[in-house]
Amino acid sequence: xGEGDVVEILRFGFYTLxxxxxxxxxxxxxxxxxxxxxxxxxxxxxxxxxxxxxIFITMIVIMLFLPLSFSALKAFMDQIVQMIVGx
Numbered sequence: 864x865g866e867g868d869v870v871e872i873l874r875f876g877f878y879t880l881x882x883x884x885x886x887x888x889x890x891x892x893x894x895x896x897x898x899x900x901x902x903x904x905x906x907x908x909x910x911x912x913x914x915x916x917x918i919f920i921t922m923i924v925i926m927l928f929l930p931l932s933f934s935a936l937k938a939f940m941d942q943i944v945q946m947i948v949g950x
Contacts, residue, residue, distance in 0.1 A: 864950065868946065872942075872943065872946070875939060875942060876939065879935045879938070879939040882931065882932070882935040883932040883935055883936065886924050886925075886927075886928045886931075887921050887925050887928070890920050890921055890923075890924040891917050891920070891921045894916055894917045894920045894921070895913065895917050898912065898913045898916055898917065899913070
């Protein structure tokens with residue numbers, strides 16, 4: 864296994880990581896931004912008002928994108944197994 868193989872594994876690993884956590888991070892970001900704007904407009908500065916919806920929306924998005932995450936992880940593991948078999 865050469866440097867190119869290691870770089871390819873890392874590249875595909877980072878891509879898999881982005882596919883798995885990207886939707887949840889984007890949902891948390893958008894939810895936090897919307898809640899912050901609403902808090903600014905209404906001048907209600909309650910911390911639980913910011914955190915509870917963000918956690919709830921993030922969990923829903925994780926459940927919705929779970930099949931995509933599993934398929935990305937399966938593809939990554941298939942590639943790793945193929946490289947191990949090829950050694």
